[in-house]
Amino acid sequence: MISAVESSKIILGTVQLGLPYGVNNTQGQPSTKEAFRILNLAASHGVTHLDTAAAYGTSEAVIGQYHQQQGSTPFSIITKFHFNEDEHTGEKVRKALEHLAVPQVDILLFHSYADFKNNPEVMTCLLEQKEIGAINKIGVSVYENAEVEDLLNYEEVEVIQLPFNLIDNEARRGGILREAKQLGKVIHTRSTFLQGLFFKTANTLPKKLMPLTPHLEEIKWMADMHGVSMATLALQYVVSKPYIDGVLIGVETEAQLLTNMNALTEEISKDLFRKIDQVHISRADLLNPSNWNN
Secondary structure, three states, X not given: OOOHHHHHHEEEEOHHHHOOOOOOOOOOOOOHHHHHHHHHHHHHOOOOEEEOOOOOOOHHHHHHHHHHHHOOXXXXXXXXXXXXXXXXXXXXXXXXXXXXXXXXXXXXXXXXXXXXXXXXXXXXXXXHHHHOOOEEEEEEEOXXXXXXXXXXXXXXXXXXXXXXXXXXXXXXXXXXXXXXXXXXXXXXXXXXXXXXXXXXXXXHOOHHHHHHHHHHHHHHHHHHHOOOOHHXXXXXXXXXXXXXXXXXXXXXXXXXXXXXXXXOOOOOOHHHHHHHHOOOOXXXXXXXXXXXXX
């Protein structure tokens, strides 16, 4: 059985429900019917949060259609905005609630650290939206540790979402995330499977990412030695961290989601997690998928 703590940490990413996404995506975007089946399965396994964004194609609309069909809102919603002067922030929030068919966004994230820093006036409006109950918490999606460190100075930023995985790991992130937790920040992580990179073989790895091959092969060797699949290791490694409150995963099929949920039930030696903690990546720039096509 999956423990309530483990399943409640899982956040279902829904970018795949709104557009094809990920270097290892062979399924494409699921149909609306398939998306609904995925959401039903997530709810039945104790998943309580969905992560989406206005920029994720039809993702918000699919979730809204699901809620309307259900006649209820079984999920709490995390969504993200890019901010600009063309549309008032309050109107963005109103449209999100309408698309998602929910009375409140549980967490609204600035889609990037740059959005947060370049639009300081937006926070005032978000705090107003929080006051009227349209938003529960406000946060920022970031990439770099220096960005996390800066956000620790802002009491109004309650949630920080950032990458964390087998190679973007304790060695790179542990210190700053412990500090953030001590200050009461909610920590959510994404890129658990690094867009499916952990499941690719060396001969199918994009040329730009070849410098990561030794690290990926090292982790695969460790997983094999312990008799653990990469999917299980990748998910449980992140879930095991006490300073992480929510772990974002994305799927294209029911089968993938079921595999992930079942992975939480397997026993893994803490010694293996400690070995992963010590994996150090020299090419940190390659941990950011936005650099893969540059």
